Amino acid sequence: MPKRKWLIRISAVIIIGGILLSLAVATIEPRNNLTFVENGLRNAASPFQHGLSTLSSNIKSVFAIFGEAQKLHDENIILKQQIGELNNQINTLKEAELENIRLKEMLAYKQKAVEHYDLTVAAIIAENNNKLEHTIILDKGSNDGIASNMIVLNHQGLVGRITSVLSDSCEVVLVLDREGAVGARVWETRETPGVVEGMGSDKNILRMVHMPHDADICLGDIIVTSGLDGIYPEGIRIGEVVDISIEAGGLTKQATIEPYVNFSKLEEVFILTNVKVSSDMANGEQGGQ
Amino acid sequence: MKYILLLILGFFSVILRDTIFNDLSVAGGKPDFMLIMVVFFAIFNGPLKGGCLGLAMGFLEDLLAGRFIGVNALCKGIIGWIIGHSERRLYKNNFFVPIVCLIVGTIANAFIYYVLSKLIGSNIVFIGMVITTIPDIVYNSCFAPLIYAAFYQISAKDIRD
Numbered sequence: 001m002p003k004r005k006w007l008i009r010i011s012a013v014i015i016i017g018g019i020l021l022s023l024a025v026a027t028i029e030p031r032n033n034l035t036f037v038e039n040g041l042r043n044a045a046s047p048f049q050h051g052l053s054t055l056s057s058n059i060k061s062v063f064a065i066f067g068e069a070q071k072l073h074d075e076n077i078i079l080k081q082q083i084g085e086l087n088n089q090i091n092t093l094k095e096a097e098l099e100n101i102r103l104k105e106m107l108a109y110k111q112k113a114v115e116h117y118d119l120t121v122a123a124i125i126a127e128n129n130n131k132l133e134h135t136i137i138l139d140k141g142s143n144d145g146i147a148s149n150m151i152v153l154n155h156q157g158l159v160g161r162i163t164s165v166l167s168d169s170c171e172v173v174l175v176l177d178r179e180g181a182v183g184a185r186v187w188e189t190r191e192t193p194g195v196v197e198g199m200g201s202d203k204n205i206l207r208m209v210h211m212p213h214d215a216d217i218c219l220g221d222i223i224v225t226s227g228l229d230g231i232y233p234e235g236i237r238i239g240e241v242v243d244i245s246i247e248a249g250g251l252t253k254q255a256t257i258e259p260y261v262n263f264s265k266l267e268e269v270f271i272l273t274n275v276k277v278s279s280d281m282a283n284g285e286q287g288g289q
Numbered sequence: 290m291k292y293i294l295l296l297i298l299g300f301f302s303v304i305l306r307d308t309i310f311n312d313l314s315v316a317g318g319k320p321d322f323m324l325i326m327v328v329f330f331a332i333f334n335g336p337l338k339g340g341c342l343g344l345a346m347g348f349l350e351d352l353l354a355g356r357f358i359g360v361n362a363l364c365k366g367i368i369g370w371i372i373g374h375s376e377r378r379l380y381k382n383n384f385f386v387p388i389v390c391l392i393v394g395t396i397a398n399a400f401i402y403y404v405l406s407k408l409i410g411s412n413i414v415f416i417g418m419v420i421t422t423i424p425d426i427v428y429n430s431c432f433a434p435l436i437y438a439a440f441y442q443i444s445a446k447d448i449r450d
Contacts, residue, residue: 016344016366020348020358020360020362021405023358023359024358024359024405025357025409025410026358027357027358028409028410037352038353041352041353045303045304045353048304052304052308053308055309056313060312
């Protein structure tokens, strides 16, 4: 009896094993259609699979935030560094662009002024601007043929004059300084001589004094150098009249002048080394005002 | 009733393995809850019942997620039958007994799967099978104590009844 039982079991194992192996061999090739049992089971599993997959990806995305935090932190540091570097590049490019604009304007002025003046370009290497003093230091000196009392200007107008010269640098007293007074006149009338001087303040403003009380001067008139002081050649633009008043005593007039030169943005200037032909450069020829 | 319940658990264990544990797989390894259940069931119920449950579970796995029908059924059937032979020889209160049985079962399952696959002409790679079996062993062993405790309780209740 046990032998029969054993035989039945062996037979069952062989039959079941054979059937299953046959099934495996029959299904080894990819099938286009599943059996109805497989279809039923897989359809039954589908909603659970969908729900658990969604749950799993949600959990995964929550944990991914923690996993990503360090990566994002590192990325943030790198991006901040890149932003800093790019900002530096942008600033450099803006600087170059502004310099380009300035140099173009100065070149245009130099080309126009070449018939009248010999000009040398100089860069400002130091400034001393306060209520009492308005001076700048330029990077050109006696080695470049620069001498005292040479005039400094840019494409906008008169800047000042050189007071002291070293071998590779020179000091310029600006027209804003009380020591930088300039003989001037009204360009429109070619009359009304006066003296333009600084106000003794840190404001970017000048005044024209010692004009006769009946001087023909109006608001908006252009003031240019008169050439009468023997230092400044005539016809260099200084500024525009923005206010007119009678001086104390009532005998003379004074005018407030807004200089054409923006002294707070000076970077490159011309040193007038030689006057070929004295000419009036007040309008049109004097830069792009 | 017990078998139906186990088959339902097997059904959900395949779904869990292919969804949540698919995302939590370590080095390609995933827990094989069906194998764990077959091994533990065989420990308490002997080779015949173990083998039958293995066949049924494996067949269910083949139908639900298998590439070719029959291979998992044969694998798990053989595992259930082999482990079931140790039913009377094992001291079931020892904590390490189920873990050792499960490690042996997992290795044997992989080996039988490889042999059967080769037999029917599949191009399964031996190294690949070994590489995924190692994390499978670790994963299965992690779940072993919890599932064994459940089987132990049910078995103890059956004995009491």
